[in-house]
Amino acid sequence: MIEPYFETELGKLYCADSFEIMREMATYSIDLIVTDPPYGIGASTKSSLRIGTQHGKSLCASGLNYQPSDWDEKPVDKKYFYEMLRVARNQIVFGGNYYTNFLNNSSCWLIWDKDNGDNGYADIELAWTSFKTASRKIKWRWHGMLQEDMSKKETRQYPTQKPLPVIQWTINKYSKPGDIILDPFCGSGTTAVACEITKHKWIAIDKRKEACQIAKQRILKETRQLTIT
Secondary structure, rough: OOOOEEEEEOOOEEEOOHHHHOOOOOOOOOOEEOOOOOOOOOOOHHHOOOOOOOOOOOHHHHHHOHHHHHHHOOOHHHHHHHHHHHEEEEEEEEEEEOOOOOOOOOOOEEEEEEEOOOOOOOOEEEEOOOOOOEEEEEOOOOOOEOOOOHHOOOOOOOOOOOOOOHHHHHHHHHOOOOOEEEEEEEOOHHHHHHHHHHOOOOEEOOOOOOHHHHHHHHOOOOOHHHHHH
């Protein structure tokens, strides 16, 4: 059995291959998956989060180096999607438009309007969902140094980090109290942090040690703040 890399009263962070953990889970043992898997489009070589290069590597705000092969060189294998559809009653997959060959047609897409002005980057990001309701949109600026809430500006520590309020909104809208949330590609741990804030049980998994280090520190910081308040 794989031991957690880190845990809190609400959840567990695993530094492991999520397929290995999911295949040990019972069918429908998870209420909701909220995840943002690698898209396999080489985004690491074009990411607006690169703040410099060092020996040919991308240097992110966390100070950690990432090669394209570390997180976005190849698309996720279909076996991960089969397990996600098996273990959870519902799923929300950011970047699901890159995986429509594995995912059924959906009437409920989530649209994140990044309010990022006129540039070469995408104006929106799409999330596929298993829900049968209407599509919904959230507008939250996430453009370089500009963010929607500058008074609570987030440090961007990971190439594909999502704004915490966008994930909080997603969890609050599509889950209920007591639900267990799983993120099998947790990256910097935004889903876990959002779950700590919303008081949901959670499981977060990433196979990269560097990502788990970032996630652990973000979760620790949030849980300390919750204890103080």
